[in-house]
Amino acid sequence: MRLPAWSELHEEQRSVLEQPLDQGLFVVGPPGSGKTSLALRRAQMCARSRRSCCVVTFNRMLRRLLHLLDRQSRRDGSDTRPEVIVRTMDSFVGEDWRKRFPDDDLPDYPSRLHDWDARLERLAGSLTDESGWSHIVVDEGQDLPVWFFRYASIICGAVTVFADEEQAIRSDVSGLKEIKQAAGLPDPRILTENHRNTPEIARVAEHFHDGRLPAARVVRGSGGEVPRLLRLPDTRAVAAWVSRWFANRGGTVGVIAEQNVAVEALRNAIGERLPSVTVKSYTHSSANEGEIDVTKPGVTVLNVNSAKGQEFDAVFVTELERFLPCESAQERRRLYMMCTRGRSHLFLVQHQSHPLREVDHALPAPEMLRLP
Amino acid sequence: MVNDTTSDRPWFGLVTDYRRLFDALEGGWLRPSAPGGQHLGVARFIDDESGKTESETLRVGIRIEPKKLPPIPVAAFLNGRWGSVPVGKVSGFGYSHLRWPGALPAFAFSRIVVRSDEERDRLLGLAEATSNLVVPQVAVESNAAIRREAVRAESSPTPPALELPRHLDAHHGAMSMAVYYVPRMEPWLRLLEASLDPQFKDLSQRADDLDAGWWKAPPWAQSPGLAPDTLNDLLWRAAAEVFRQDRTKERPDPRSLAGDIHTRARRMSTPDVNDQLQGWLTETERILSTEQEVLVSKWRRNPVGLAIQLVLTRPDPWRFSTWLSDRPDLPPGVAWSAAALCGLLSGYRRLEARLRGPEWRREALAIHAVRCSASGDDLWRWPSPSEPAPHPERNGNELHLRWDGRCILKRNRSARDSWLDADFRLSGNVMRAKELARRLRWSCLFWDLKLPEGRARLRGRGEVNIVERGGERRIAVADGGVTVRFDREPSWTEVFDERRFRRCILTETGLVDVRPTPVRSIERSDAPKARGRSERVAAVPGLSYSRDFISVAEERELLDRIEAHQWDGRMQRRVQHYGWRYDYKARRVDESQRLGPLPDWLDGLASRLVDAGLMPRKPDQVIINEYIANQGIAKHIDARTFEEHVAMLSLREEWPMVFKKGGRGKKGTGDYHEHVLAPRSVAVLGGPARWDWTHEIPKRKKLPGSKRDRGRRVSLTFRRVIRPGEAGAAVAEQRSSQDLSSATRPPRRGLKGRPSRDHLRQRYAGKLI
DSSP states (O other), rough: OOOOOOGOOOOHHHHHHHHTTTTTTTEOOOOSSSSHHHHHHHHHHHHHOOEEEEEEEHHHHHHHHHHHHHHHHHHHHOOOOOOOEEHHHHHHHHHHHHHHHHSSOOOOOOOOOOOOOHHHHHHHHHHHOSSSSSEEEEESSSGOHHHHHHHHHHHSSOEEEEOOGGGGHHHHOOOOOHHHHHHTTTOOOOOOOOOOSHHHHHHHHHHHHOOOOSOEOOOOOOOOOOOEEEEEEEEEHHHHHHHHHHHHHOEEEEEEEHHHHHHHHHHHHHHHHHHTTTTEEEEEEEEETOOOOSSSSSEEEEEHHHHOOOOOOEEEOOHHHHOOEEESSSHHHHHHHTTTTEEEEEEEEETTTOOOOOHHHHHHTTTTOOOO | OOOOOOGSSSSSSEEHHHHOOOOOOOSSSEEESBBTTTEEESSEEOOOOOOSSSSOOOOEEEOOOOGGGGEEEEEEEETTEEEEEEEESSSSTTTTTTEEBEEEEEEEEEEEEESSSHHHHHHHHHHHHSOOOOOEEEEOOGGGGGOOEEEEOOOOOOOOOOOOOOTHHHHHHHHHHHHTTTTHHHHHHHHHHHHSSSOOTHHHHHHHHHOGGGSSSSOOOOOOOOOOOOOHHHHHHHHHHTSSSOOOOOOOOOOHHHHHHHHHHHHSSSHHHHHHHHHHHHHHHHHHSSOOOOOOTTTGGGGHHHHHHHHHHSSHHHHHHHHHOOOSSSSSHHHHHHHHHHHHOOOOOHHHHHHHHHHHHHHHHHHHHHHHHOOOOOOOSSSOOSSSEEEEEETTTTEEEEETTEEEEEEEEOOHHHHHOOTTTSSHHHHHHHHHHHHHHHHHHEEEEEEESSSSSSESHHHHHEEEETTEEEEEEEEEOOOOSSSSSOOOEEEEHHHHHHHHHHSSOOOOSSSOOOOTTTSSTTTTHHTTEEEEEESSSTEEEESSOOHHHHHHHHHHHTTOOOBBSSSOOEEEEEEEETTTTTTBOOOGGOOOOOHHHHHHHHHHHHTTTSSOOOOEEEEEEEEEEOOEEEEOOOOTTTTTEEEEEEEEEEEEEEEEETTTTOOOOOTTTEEEEOOOOOOEEOOOHHHHHEEEOOOOOOTTTTSBBOEEEEEEEEEEBBBTTOOOHHHHHHHHHHHSTOOOOSSOOOOTTOOOHHHHHHTTTGOOO
């Protein structure tokens, strides 16, 4: 993810970034509206002004992504701003609680404790000094339990929360009203724009989605290139195509497959053709999240589950016949999610030997998707 | 309040929304708030945007330095009346405010003023959230300092309006990219200089000298200096016209840009280039739809066409820069032309901060871009610089681009640049240059084949003809080539074309920091260092030893060369003789045994021995010995028919050489010394080591200190034959011996208690080699 030029920052984003740093802020928006990068920018602005600031996330993948993005912007900027601190909620609460109540026996995963009322009362009653944090920024707030927002507002004067109600992935999570109340936040600013995809990609993605569309208006200017359908005979041909693309266009490339076997086969075949390029693979079962760095130019091969939350300049959705036709809302959402991983370029790759009529029927119209 | 030295200097001030400030920093210009111009307070801040309060989030004061503005007359307000005053005369005469009749250059902003620390943090934080903003000094001043004094919209004299020229942003972008990415070689900086010169002085010549004729019309030139009847010039001109179009919205599809370029070029072209243009378009479309890769290797066909393809595939400047890391071998001219086109397409506004460069460069280029883009009798006249264009300078290991006494660009000299002033009288340099040319397949090496007189049989199906064209005769071989058999050895010479090599260094593919780099001549100050690497071996007076005299690559090449020549296998070990054939029985050489000058590849090494200060005069005879497994050479002293200094270069394996004083030193005494000769090392004999000590390669099975069997060592012995006619030889030798302090003349008489030279000679008569 690259920093935008000033003129590429849209009104919605500007108005969030302009908010005073010593006050709380509540921002709600759909996927692709740039919440994560806005959260990071706000934290960076706090860090620059020597406000001790922590970004709190639900999972480790997001924590790592934020950490990488922060490092990258420091690398480019070559300045003296302190690094942004990023913690998962569990480690944040664990650390903070143990510092205050060294004798209390808190489990490793505080998120698994449901009854926090007594603890929060104890926290509020025992507060002697400022917690040490002058600002807490929460990303994907909808995934965190309500008690955490009360916790944050007790120990810290300014809490900023970014959230998406639609995107909640767990059952014990917070609604927007509860968050607002618990953290004592102002009314939410609502983001409506999709900053991630070109309109051409968004159109194809939306074709596969039949429910309420998460992201409304696409504001990214046209990249000009219409997504393409490729029919290729085998893995080697896919690898050749991806390598040729990378040789010409560079940037970050994501290749998504359904099966782990296919992920490995693609990784090997592409790596052979691009010996001097970083080619990584990532499957949900392989615990190599520490290695993945999607901010550097290179090719990343990953399975569907690992693709969530990632972004690439160009995305190849391979094994299309395994995803199409979609038979449930869940399958449609999955395809939608994969398509929207691509910022500027999208390729749907179909096995040449599977020219199924059902697949063809499920495809968008030729003016939306360039056919071979 | 912030105290600083600038507070006493005259300044103009305005208050505005931070967004307008950021727009100005991005594009380099603050556009006036009203068509009539921008009101500025004199030594105070005024606000002429009353009523316009869409975004009251963050208002900032901007201080402007009057002397950075072009000196034109402006409307200024004094005692309730407007008058027309030169801008330099406004400060200090009681004027309260003035109206600037156009856009204000951002480089004239000396300070940004906000009202609290929180506001400063927010402002800097917002700038940090972008890739392209560089904010001037930000100061926090009390609320009172930023008076929002409104200006009454009274009628004022209307001075001529300053219009920002069309295409300014595109030209500014192209110029900034051209400066940032100029190849790190002085001639390219000179071309840049000429392209920035208002008169384009020497531009054509410099462009042609670098095989980049299209630069006759730099992308920021309004009046095209091209006569587009060649493919390159046509494409260059068409691309410049298409790319400089104002695009405030996103860029269109690269495919349609390619189509536009083709259409425009077609309109200007003569029919005979149409096919080539079509060929370029087809190839570009194939690249853009990923049917083929960008072809760098055939760049000479159409360098501009390649440059445009590089831009179309990665149009954003930040993405474009990945070309230079992915393909560091791009030809310098192609990469540079592409960078300039990329800047033209994206404009200055989208350039990241690093591509904009430091303060002086930003100021110089902002002014220059206006000058180049403004047409006719424009008002954008700053006090003219003493130099019309920046000029390059070599400064030690750096290349500088200086303009009006300021350095606007500093780059390390590339390895290629160091080749441009390499001394090719040093044969070491010829050797390195050839290595480079061979590896990168640059066409500056040729072979001269001298055929002996007589008839020779042709074999093979090929047909041979002699063709005459333009006074030149050429042999044309068709249909699969022929083999010619001679009964005498024809002679081959490799010819190194220095002029072509220079051209390749400047223009060809390959890293800009090519390897190897040239050796410096011995006159240079770092020569003693090279000599210092040679160490004297204390145990044997007169013996010196240098490790790594040649590189591993050179060693490999030398061995290949040696292998390509005929070995003489008549002795126990295989040998090759060069320069002079040595008669092992007569122990001497005479004119009849002259083989001719040393071949190039040995001559280079011979010169290097002299350059490195290891031998006083250039050796003219070389014997190559091959030792396999337990082969060796018996103790001996080299024949007196050679001058004092003898150099031995070892290849492949480290084998020990044994030195014995007087030929009979015993192991464990001071008269015995064993020295391991590492591969690529040179041992030089002089003085006692040459005349009083014998040397030998003992016959052993294992390598020293190892259980490994000995394999193969190749040694090259460099000597110089004393010629009877060379009267000066002995004197020269004497002098140079003194220079090489370790050396002595051969003693006329044996020292007391030691065998005399004659004695030694008798004893080892059969073993003099």
